[in-house]
Amino acid sequence: MIRVFENTDISTRNSFHVHQRAAKIVEFDYNEELPEVFATHVGEKWMALGGGNNILFTKDIDSTLVVPCNKDIEIVGKEDGRVTVRVGAGLEWDEFVEWCVERELWGVENLSLIPGKVGAAPVQNIGAYGAEVKDCITRVEMFFPEQGNFITLAAEHCGFGYRESVFKHSLKGRVIITSVEFCLSETPHPKLGYGDVIQQVEELGGATLSNIRKAICSIRRNKLPDTTVTGNAGSFFKNPIVDSSIAESLLEQYPDMPHYPAGVEGKTKLAAGWLIDKCSLKGYSKGNVGVHHKQALVLINTTGEATGCEVIEFAKMVQKSVFDKFGIEIDTEVNII
Ligand SMILES: Cc1cc2nc3c(=O)[nH]c(=O)nc-3n(C[C@H](O)[C@H](O)[C@H](O)COP(=O)(O)OP(=O)(O)OC[C@H]3O[C@@H](n4cnc5c(N)ncnc54)[C@H](O)[C@@H]3O)c2cc1C
Numbered sequence: 001m002i003r004v005f006e007n008t009d010i011s012t013r014n015s016f017h018v019h020q021r022a023a024k025i026v027e028f029d030y031n032e033e034l035p036e037v038f039a040t041h042v043g044e045k046w047m048a049l050g051g052g053n054n055i056l057f058t059k060d061i062d063s064t065l066v067v068p069c070n071k072d073i074e075i076v077g078k079e080d081g082r083v084t085v086r087v088g089a090g091l092e093w094d095e096f097v098e099w100c101v102e103r104e105l106w107g108v109e110n111l112s113l114i115p116g117k118v119g120a121a122p123v124q125n126i127g128a129y130g131a132e133v134k135d136c137i138t139r140v141e142m143f144f145p146e147q148g149n150f151i152t153l154a155a156e157h158c159g160f161g162y163r164e165s166v167f168k169h170s171l172k173g174r175v176i177i178t179s180v181e182f183c184l185s186e187t188p189h190p191k192l193g194y195g196d197v198i199q200q201v202e203e204l205g206g207a208t209l210s211n212i213r214k215a216i217c218s219i220r221r222n223k224l225p226d227t228t229v230t231g232n233a234g235s236f237f238k239n240p241i242v243d244s245s246i247a248e249s250l251l252e253q254y255p256d257m258p259h260y261p262a263g264v265e266g267k268t269k270l271a272a273g274w275l276i277d278k279c280s281l282k283g284y285s286k287g288n289v290g291v292h293h294k295q296a297l298v299l300i301n302t303t304g305e306a307t308g309c310e311v312i313e314f315a316k317m318v319q320k321s322v323f324d325k326f327g328i329e330i331d332t333e334v335n336i337i
Contacts, residue, residue, distance in 0.1 A: 003027040004041055010061070014052035015115065016301050017231035018308045022061040025049075029069045031088075031150070031178040034143040042066060042145070047337070048176050050117035051092070054124060054233055055335045058308030066176055068119050073099055081186040084138065089119025089177050093126070101209045105184035107136040109209055110191055112216045115227060115234070119177040123167040124333070125160045129216055130194035134160035136182045142175040150178065162263075163238055163333055195219065223294050231301030232292065236315060237272040237330040244268045250326060254278070272322075272330045273297040279321040289314035312336065 005025040011017050013025075026041045028034060038046075045063030049055070070088030073096065077084035083105055087096055097112050110131035120126075121133045122140050137155045144151050159166035167177070190207040192198040200215035201207050225232050247259050247268035258271040276282065276296040283293035288306035292298040299311060299318070315332060322330050 001029045002033055002037055002041065010052070010057065010065075013049065013065075014055055014057055015227040015231060015233050016056055016306070016308070016311065017227075017304060018057050018301070018306060018311070020057040020060050020308065022065050024064040025067060026064055027067040027069050029090075031068075031070055031141075031143070034145075034150075034176065034178070035148055037066065038143075038145045038148070046145075047173060048119070050089075050120035051115060053115040053227065054120065054333070055337055056233060056308050056311055057337050058312060059337075061337065068117070068176060068178060070178065071095075072179075076181070083184050083186065084181060085184060086141075086179050086181045087118045088179055089117060091118045092116075093118055093121055097213065100184055101213045104209060105186065106189045106209060107182065107184040108133070109212045110194075110197075110216060112213045113220045118180055122158060122160075122165055122177065122180060124163045125165050127163070128220075129197055130191045132160070132162075134158070134165075136184060137180060138183045139181040140177055141179040141181070142171075142177045144175050146174060151175075162241070162269075225292055225294075225298060225300055231304060231306065232298050233334045235272075235297040235333050236299040237276070237297055237318070238333045239269050239272045240275075240328050240330050241267050241269050242328060246328075250328075270328065275322045275326055275328060275330065276318055279318075279325050281318060281321060286314060286317075291318065308336070 008022050008025055010022050011019045026037055028037050042064045046066050047063055049065040049067050069090035071091040072088040074086045076086050093116050094113055096118055097108050100108050110129040111126060114126050122137055125132055125134045139152050139154055140158055141152045192201055196219055197215055201211050204211040204214055241262045244266050251257055258274050260269045262269040273296040281291045282296040284291050285302050287310055288303045289311050290300050290302045292300050319330055322328055
């Protein structure tokens with residue numbers, strides 16, 4: 001089924017809850033409907049929209065927002081303790097994680113409670129608590145409106161990196177992801193070495209899938225603002241990756257500065273939240289925008305009345321403060337439209 005909405009308020013379709021309007025929104029339930037969606041309802045300008053949890057709208061949208069609603073989960077293969085599952089782009093990501101945990105399938109449990117749809121997960125290669133979705137994705141299926149056909153990309157061709165993929169670069173704005181294929185494991189692979197996870201899992205009675213999910217949900221609920229109450233888009237900034245020599249000279253001045261191997265020789269990843277906190281900005285607010293008091297990476301719509309442009313202005317102030325203090329540039333993680 002295809003549903004079309006015209007001149008619609010989109011404050012409930014973005015987690016910052018900014019009040020903008022979209023000229024047209026088209027939802028579709030079945031991937032097979034996409035040729036008709038594009039032939040009949042979508043003009044030249046369009047954009048894929050999931051749950052709007054990683055987007056900041058700064059203006060009314062004159063293009064068509066295309067929203068996949070296919071929520072099917074299908075087991076497509078089982079071999080040597082590995083289960084391959086094909087999931088519709090419109091399913092809530094966390095419903096998929098819950099589905100896996102209930103069936104004792106390992107792989108995505110550390111990504112519990114990340115808001116958004118399955119179709120958006122490969123776009124920025126969602127990650128949390130030492131896990132990245134790229135490690136479980138085998139294929140991504142998509143519709144390519146320029147050619148009017150469906151194509152499938154194997155994971156090794158998706159250009160996955162830290163919050164990166166081909167869908168943010170050469171395929172940006174050119175494809176609609178329709179389904180994602182994951183390979184999960186029946187053999188336990190607990191990843192507990194991040195933050196307070198190990199301690200909480202032990203308190204719950206050990207490293208079962210269900211305990212890991214419970215621990216991560218509890219840590220996230222404690223630390224991050226609830227988007228239904230306070231508008232935000234999770235981490236507004238990416239952790240900067242710098243030359244290791246720069247990290248070393250900063251460490252001389254700030255020995256307690258968190259730093260991690262960036263996975264690339266000669267590069268070190270720093271914690272943007274720590275840098276922002278050190279600028280005394282945690283909990284700071286101005287006008288309708290603020291830095292969350294528990295997690296400095298998260299910018300919030302403090303009054304519910306913030307505009308996208310106000311959030312951008314505030315973000316620039318944060319970026320400038322970090323640059324002035326540390327000489328480090330922090331980039332935005334959120335898609336700014
Ligand atoms: C409170 C909170 C916590 C968060 N925590 C994390 C975290 O721990 N780790 C993390 O990685 N992210 C986190 N995020 C960011 C966000 O949850 C993810 O980026 C998520 O994948 C966004 O999903 P969405 O469906 O809302 O995508 P949207 O915001 O709707 O879209 C994001 C981008 O993907 C594109 N897109 C969406 N669907 C499709 C599709 N089907 N085909 C092609 N392109 C598409 C959009 O055009 C847009 O560019 C958090 C966000 C919030 C609000």
